Amino acid sequence: MVDFLYMTWLGKPIWMWLGFHAVIFVLLALDLGLLHRDKSREIGVKESLLLTAFYLSLGLLFGGWVWWYLGPQAGQEYLAGLVVEKSLSMDNVFVIAVIFGYLGIPRNAQHRVLLWGILAAIVLRGLMIGLGAALVHQAEWVLTIFAAFLIYAGIKMLVSSDEEEGESKSADRFTAFMRKHMRVTDQLDGQNFTTRKPDPATGKSVLWLTPLALALVLVNGADVIFAVDSVPAIFAITTDTYVVYTSNIFAILGLRALYFALAAMVDRFAYLKTALALILIFIGLKIVVADTFGLVEVQPWVALVVTVVLLAGGIVYSLWRTRGAVEAPAEIPPQAQVPPRADLPRERLGSSHG
16 A cells, blocks of 8 residues: 555656645535535625635645755746736636626625536646646647747737626527526526426426526636636646646635635726736746747746736736726625526626626
């Protein structure tokens, strides 16, 4: 048994992988079993900030262990990866706010969607990171393709506009598709993803999806889309699969708490997207300059410092430019209602940000 634990898998002993997943399991069990016994309780901004600080502290503490056990370079790469992934996840938060606002999901039900969404995201990210690691280790020139994609994504993010309207249209098309091909209720049933109602055609009691299930699918879809940016970004910093995976998962773990902290003041971060775009472009250029052509050696701590400076600059500038803004409290209907069928009169739902 001891020999098995010291066998190497993806470049690291199996006990390191098992130990990390044991920590994640304990955190998820704590979240599911203790923090959310009362499903009707809403997560306030103060609690959200405390949870965000808790998960960030754990991520940094784990990074300290990586630094001590695997060496300074691995530690710097982990911290850079954690900051990059956490930065990019902030943009994901704003998209999730649009989804919840579009479907009218109340705050006391949002944490359930996010929690199960995080469980799915951990599995999906693991699969995508495994695929990325296989590609990179088979052919290092794949990193150059990652670089080109990151630069393209960053430039596209800089010049794009009306993203909220685009996300609402995507949600509209998705809900229309789901209503056409599946049974979807107009209103929530507590915090259930499914409910039983009579079939209009037969009168028999059958299983229906609720708007909460639509929100879960859309949130997971948004995470997959963002992973297309974030996974190449972390491989641009390090090709150590263990460092890539652990930093990515710790960044995801704090996403739910981060959402409730940022969603309440989403309009105050109007210029954060510019900072995130510059981070993607910088990381892409780092691969081209340092890895592809070998013109300049860029140390991991340089990527960490540049990312922190850009992110902090985007946050501070956004808060300064919107310092005089007074945001009216968001109003969310007590019961969510999905867009009606195409053959019924349509009503535009409110665009609350949760």
